[in-house]
Amino acid sequence: MIDTVVQVELPVDETLAIKKHRITPQSGGNRKRLSIVTGIHGDELEGQYVCYELSRRINEHPEYLKGTVDIYPAANPFGIDSITRGIPAFDLDMNRIFPGSTNGDMNEYIAAEIIKDLTQSDLCLDIHASNIYLTEMPQIRINELHRDRLLPYAKLANIDFIWVHGASTVLESTLAYSLNTRDVPTLVVEMGVGMRITKEYGNQLVTGIFRLMQELSIWEGPVDEVKQPIISEKPEEVAFLNAPVSGIFIKDTCHGIYVKKGDHIGSIVDPLAGICLQNITAPATGLLFTIREYPVVDEGSLLARILIK
Amino acid sequence: MERNTLFEIKALYRDNFRVTGFTFGSGDDSICIVGSMRGNENQQLYACSKLVKKLSELEQERRIRSGKKILIIPCANPYSVNIRKRFWTIDNTDINRMFPGYSLGETTQRISAGVFEAIKNYKYGIQFASFYMPGIFLPHVRMMKTGYENIDLAKEFGLPYVVLHNPRPFDTTTLNYNWQVWGTNAFSIYTTTTAAISESSADQAVEAILNFMSKQDIIDYRADEGYISKVVDGHDIISVRTKKSGFFMPETAAGKKVKKGSLLAKLTDTYTGELKDEIYSPVNGTIFFMHDAPMVYSNTAVFKIIQAE
Incomplete structure (x- = not known):
């Protein structure tokens, strides 16, 4: 069943509606509920495949479904439609306006209604795709404030890596923070890259979602075995590699591999002069879990992240 | 100079x-006075350019007090201004959401760190700020309630209003907030416009800053005394929101006094021209902010009114 979570009338002959696909058991079932949200950032599309594939697999065997699965594929439809990360017309990052306000402007009102609709969930996944600049291994990011509650769920999600990061005031405006503080355990998934779909990662996460559904007694069908993720809980375990100069970054390695300190990662070149400006090497030994995908870099642009071994 | x-x-x-x-x-x-940090802040840049011109004249006349240094940064983001893009050119991040910055971090973190390093020790800090929604403000000084704010000092600008507001999570990464945390008496000055230039409002802002400098014995200047500022808590400013979308036809203007029940604006259908809604003032007061784009969404705060006592 397709439901409208919230809708607002636009100035010229259009209604903006946030919709969800509610999938319920054929008969009976329990009151458990899993919610899948994606598309808060309009340029992150990896979650689109996950939403489709999850529905498709459930509908292949509806007899195994014992609880409710709610799929919200487009929290920011304007952004998805216009290849825009934020909310067009407002130049606003939607993941900085939660929990919103029912008395606020159009975007705050939409954010508040989304939160209201999600608050009865037993578990929520907010699926992101890094951004258009970086490719990420499938990972879950957890605010240290919510570590104890979220880590057991995150371990079942069939992702490669769990990153428990420090609390930050700015992150208090995210969907995940708002839900976690409202007693809805919410996992933030980051995987792949903006503007693209990595089917392999999508399938990996869908397997994890079925495992979580099993854990919540929402799914009684067979479930594949899930990966044991690497877990990082200390800030000093993650090394950041930022561009030392502006130029064009030529990537010579892929994410998801182990590198040694000093290993060649790529080069920053100047196509005008035809010279290499800087060889880029690994700053530490460990797992290269993030790599830059978008070639144009300013001094300071993030090139890679390494989980130090 | x-x-x-x-x-x-x-x-x-x-x-x-x-x-x-x-x-x-x-x-x-x-x-220290900082002008535009975003690519559309033309008025903020313009006001700073007038201030640079005026201070050059005062310096030639030896009217800057001995032992006092004044720093003006008209624009902390020329790249975005020159290509008419609001935020940072490559990654669309906001320099005024990156303070105090990080010199080894991403590009806008480095810019914020570089700027903050140059300005963090000033006794007084003023930023020409702008609002993200299109509209006209009455000129005012805005201060965050951080516990360090000095309201009596804010009155010394002689602008009509001093507005106090509680910091929201994302405010903690603004220049104003970090200035206050580092011990600077920090003020945000709002003139009437952002992208459009208002000569009279820029002149008023420059005069207010010269007035303030004179009272702090930084310059020898006989300024117009200005207004006896009215101090307003942000919570006491009444937002009047649209219930529908359409063409926005104001019947009043920023700065006008209105009575409870008086007509503020009409909304008309964008296809048929039919009247869709009328917006009336819920209180007696003064129009402090008015939306000025031709069309409006529903739930938009199109007026902000300071209640009459």
Whole structure:
């Protein structure tokens, strides 16, 4: 069943509606509920495949479904439609306006209604795709404030890596923070890259979602075995590699591999002069879990992240 | 007057990114004024350019007090202004959401760190700020309630209003907030416009800052005394929101006094021209902010009214 979570009338002959696909058991079932949200950032599309594939697999065997699965594929439809990360017309990052306000402007009102609709969930996944600049291994990011509650769920999600990061005031405006503080355990998934779909990662996460559904007694069908993720809980375990100069970054390695300190990662070149400006090497030994995908870099642009071994 | 490059990044195909400062007088770091940080803040840049011109004249007349140094940064983001993009050119991040910055971090973190390093020790800090929604404000001084705010000092600008508001999570990464945390008496000055230039409002802002400098004994200047500022808590400003979308036809203007029940605006259908809604004032007061775009969404705060006592 397709439901409208919230809708607002636009100035010229259009209604903006946030919709969800509610999938319920054929008969009976329990009151458990899993919610899948994606598309808060309009340029992150990896979650689109996950939403489709999850529905498709459930509908292949509806007899195994014992609880409710709610799929919200487009929290920011304007952004998805216009290849825009934020909310067009407002130049606003939607993941900085939660929990919103029912008395606020159009975007705050939409954010508040989304939160209201999600608050009865037993578990929520907010699926992101890094951004258009970086490719990420499938990972879950957890605010240290919510570590104890979220880590057991995150371990079942069939992702490669769990990153428990420090609390930050700015992150208090995210969907995940708002839900976690409202007693809805919410996992933030980051995987792949903006503007693209990595089917392999999508399938990996869908397997994890079925495992979580099993854990919540929402799914009684067979479930594949899930990966044991690497877990990082200390800030000093993650090394950041930022561009030392502006130029064009030529990537010579892929994410998801182990590198040694000093290993060649790529080069920053100047196509005008035809010279290499800087060889880029690994700053530490460990797992290269993030790599830059978008070639144009300013001094300071993030090139890679390494989980130090 | 000395013109210095405070921060610089070498680019690949563009001229170097430079943050330029204009220094008047010498001695203690007395007062720093920052203009545009976003690509659409033309009025903020314009007001600073007028201030640089005025201070040059005062310096030639030896009217800058001995031992006092004034720094003006008209623009902390020339790259975005020059291509008419609101936020940072490559990754769309906001320099005014990156303070206090990080010199080894991403590009806008480095810019914020470079700027903050140059200005963090000033006794007084003023930023020409802008609002993200299109509209006209009455000129005012805005301060965050951080526990460090000094309301009596804010009144010394002689602007009509001093507005106090509680910081929201994302405010903690703004220049104003960090200035206050580092011990600077920080103020945000709002003139009437952002992208459009208002000569009279820029003149009023420049006069207010000269008035303030004079009262702090930084310059020898007989300023117009200005207004006896009314101090308003942000919570006491009444937002009047649209219930529908359409063409926005105001029947009043910023600065006008209105009575409870008086007509503020009409909304008409964008296809048929039919009247869709009328917006009336819920209180007696003064129009402090008015939306000025031709069309409006529903739930938009189109007026902000300061209630009459």
